[in-house]
Amino acid sequence: MNILKWTTFPVLVLVIVMAVINSVLTPGFLTMSSLSGFLGSYAPLVCAAVGSAVVLFGGGIDISLGSIVCLVNVVFITMQGYGWNVLTSAALAVLVGVGVGALNGFVIGFLRVNPLLTTFSTSSVAAGVALWIMPTPGGQASMDFVTWYNGNWLGIPTPVYFIAVVWLLWLFLSKTPIGIWLYALGCDERKAFASAISVAWLQFFTYVFAALATGIGAIALTGSVGSGDPLVGLPISLNAIAACVIGGISLMGGRGDSFGAILGALFLGLVSTTVLAAHVPPFYQDLVSGVIVLLGVIGSVSLSRKPKLVS
Amino acid sequence: MNALECRRIQKSFGSVNALCDASLSVRPGEIRAILGGNGSGKSTLAKILGGVVRPNQGEIKLFDKTCSIRSPRHSKRLGIVITSQELSLFTNHTVETNLLMCDIPRSIGVFTNRARVKHVGRQVMDELNLSHLIGKTVAELAANEQYMVEFAKALIQKPKILIVDEITSALYREEVELVKQMLFRLKENGTAVLFISHRMAEIYSICDSVTIMRNGETVATVGIQEKNENELLSMMSGRDVTDVIHSHTGSVATADGPPLLMAPQLRLSRFGTQFDFRVQPGEFVGIAGLQGHGQSDLVRTLFGMRGSVHLKLEGQDLHVSSPRKAVAARMAFISGDREKEGVFSVRSLSENLAAVKELVMGQTGLAADAVLREQGVKFASAKQPIRTLSGGNQQKVVIGRWLVTNPKILLADDPTKGIDVQARLDVHHMLCRLIEKGSSVVFVSSDDEELVQLAHMAPSARILVMYEGKIVRVLTGLDITTENIISASVPRGARFK
Amino acid sequence: MFKLVEQQVKRIISVPNKRLRWSIVRNNVYLPSVIASLVLLGLGQVISPGFADFNNIGNILAVASILAIAAVGQTMVIVSGGEGIDLSVGAVMSMGALLGASFIHGEASRLPIAVVLLVLIGAAIGYINGFGIQWVGIPPLVMTLIMTSVVNGFTVAYTKGQPSGAIPKVLLAVGQPIVGPIRWLLVLAIAILVAFGIIMNKTSYGKRLFLIGSNRNAALLSGISVRGTVTVTYMISGVIGALAGLILVGYTGNAQLQMASDYTLLSIAAVVIGGTKLAGGEGTLVGAALGAIVLTMLTSVLVAVGLPQGVRELVQGLTLLLILVAYSRAPRLRQ
Known part of the structure; x- marks a missing residue:
């Protein structure tokens, strides 16, 4: 395979560059404990980015993932507040998130409404419900769970398992015909329909999968922050998409792979850590990281494709 | 018994009548040419049979059984396969994945069996002398190669009724010859073929009979030997075309001097x-x-x-x-x-x-x-x-x-x-x-x-x-x-x- | 407004064919917003008497005016097609509010300078958006999204995280009534709408904008400068956003970080409710203004009912979803 044609190649370079810069700025960055902390903070974004990528493969877009994170986080914490155990409340919370995904999938796949506008509306619905359940930040996740999440499990940092579950779930699905159909759908919806592919169900599936992946990410996020906050996930909506674009996944559909999304999310995380590690004055941190991400996207996009005027 | 019978099919898009009265019947093993000008409704008829377009009215019988084709999936299950001039190929997938898109082989019932995809794809492409295309993505192929892959994709589905919609216009002669051989083989196995083309030579060498369409209607069906080229063209356009086609006998001037x-x-x-x-x-x-x-x-x-x-x-x-x-x-x-x-x-x-x-x-x-x-x-x-x-x-x-x-x-x-x-x-x-x-x-x-x-x-x-x-x-x-x-x-x- | 509805309803009832009648209702882009506004107004009055009095209507129109102004830029960007969308509107407005307050620093005489500076900064932001989208090839959604964090970062860096500067009386006057429910803000919004309506429909730039939005390739082949026109459109959106921020701070009286971030999605919603298609090439500012009124009215009713913020968001989301299902479904795959 021609490495320059590999859509994930640019982001791989970006991640390596940022990792090198980071380890120079913070000598201990590449140690296990530091990496574990880093992954703990960014596993939620990675999970959401994989979900977002699957929607993008099929030619859709989902900007409701951040709100789904908020909703799952709030439900999870609330259930625990009622004394449910971690596993049950986590499962229920993820299920609620998947419900939002199913709503997305139904409206987009079967009612054929524009995905951007649909997920925009449902993000308001999900965020509204989160805010309704928990108007102000509060609650407490079980200490056992928080300790478990921020430590190692079987010798590997726990956040890695969250990423692995989501990614393996997708890899599993991509080895079934769904993987082929999805890229076909992203390439051309009408041809996919004419080729006897169930377009509506496939679209439905992508949004449900995205919600599931994001829900799992939201559980990780709860482990990372340890409490409930109805606004905690909002930046994820758009960061997950930014991660995909940096990872070489086309917004037009049918192009890119999920590994790119993971690296894209890690790149965004590395940018934030680098800005912190470089002792940028606090008021300039947002600006600097914004500009770095912008440069990263410019680099990734101009490496992976040339803007074509007329085909 | 007829493999396919269409009766009084009618379809309009908004105020435009694409088909107003299309009727035809094809026996198993018959290769039927559909001949008609642009906008005569050939492609719409093909799309209706493929389940992509819903007819407003009319009856379709397959092997003497009435059925209403509900979707492309349903159409394929009934054994109808279409190769279309618009191509059904996905440019981001490989040739072999495209070939088996409609029936992806699986291992343990779940996973895509890549090896089998490649194997089956190679078998078909071998018959068409195109096995060197296996492994390439469709985007890398030339137009004529894409049309051959489109045809191969149809063969793989073992159609009972095959509709070939103008794919030969982009092919070389040798490739058209291959297509012809394959169609004859299908014919022996009892497949009914609708061959949509405007190339007279191909129609005469491949088809048994021809249905002529004009303005969304099927105007006539005749045996291929019954009419000569000019007669068919006249029926197609509704007027005598003998002179129009062969009237260019004069010379054409060539300009010289400074170029523009x-x-x-x-x-x-x-x-x-x-x-x-x-x-x-x-x-x-x-x-x-x-x-x-x-x-x-x-x-x-x-x-x-x-x-x-x-x-x-x-x-x-x-x-x-x-x-x-x-x-x-x-x-x-x-x-x-x-x-x-x-x-x-x-x-x-x-x-x-x-x-x-x-x-x-x-x-x-x-x-x-x-x-x-x-x-x-x-x-x-x-x-x-x-x-x-x-x-x-x-x-x-x-x-x-x-x-x-x-x-x-x-x-x-x-x-x-x-x-x-x-x-x-x-x-x-x-x-x-x-x-x-x-x-x-x-x-x-x-x-x-x-x-x-x-x-x-x-x-x-x-x-x-x-x-x-x-x-x-x-x-x-x-x-x-x-x-x-x-x-x-x-x-x-x-x-x- | 009532007369308009009456005329429309009469016209529709006079159509004999039932199906045709429904299709007219569906195809009239303004009708849903007008009806929705009136229904909401009535509902508000029932729920909380006094909702429909002059002062409250004036309030609603004033708030809607700010959204309508913000939606002007959004409309133009969406009309320009090519998946055009400006997600940086909210950030640019917040920036306009904070930087504007800081530039003026309580002295009315510095208002013109502040306006000039904001126009320049807004144009620069729009130019960067246009450059990334047209020259680098970044999808508008992603480009303007990333600009959101850059602009927010810039605002924090400039203000050192501390909003400063008092708002002079001149600027505060935008919220003051002139006659009855009419406030300066409304007059200002109408003036801006009329000005940009003329720019869109009468100038060569505006005509190019519609053609480019309808078919990028055809425009390019006709020799129309696509890149230039699109970039100018994002610049206009940036300028309008920055000035809308200044107006917003005049209305609220104090500036806060990210005070206008809601306006990004609200402006898109207003444009869509107003009947503009996301595909580009079509769209009206009047529609966007009506959409702004509907959204503001909806929020006011929900506030009047005394619902908590979460439920308000929920209802807003569901309402928009219903509007989308009713009005903007793509054609079926099977024709």
């Missing part, structure tokens, strides 16, 4: 070829060849769409780096792809007409109504959106957009593709009037007959035949015939070189 446009060492980047290109004032230059051999690239390169190009227009040096620069030099470009590159579909006729003259050249005072009438556009008001017009009328408006700017040279990339016969003639007359005013026209067409007709209408003309990005033959004067174009389009033994 010179393109020294013109480079086609997609093929890496280079050649000199020139156009005389008031000349018609037809560009012929099989689809995808650089004809379109040639005119697009001249119009600055493939990067900067050095031209000499009326002796003046000119660097055209974008369509904008080309327009400033009074060049014009008409695309055959109206939807993608021609019309501003949601905007009005007058906006469509004024796009270049008013917004690019900064001239005002365009009398839209008068121009539209002059070009023979059928319209109610210049304010109506252009999408409410028929395809032919839309294209007339697009051409009118350029004619009002008085271009020195007009480049046309298959501008009459998919428009009806009458509109096509109107377009030809529009271009001829432009040539009479002293402008030149460079005209790409996938229809060789059209190029010959236009060459005979123009005061001076040449036809260039392209192959793999090069001009392989220049036809002038008496040599301008469809036979010469066809023989130059397919160099001997090219397929196996």
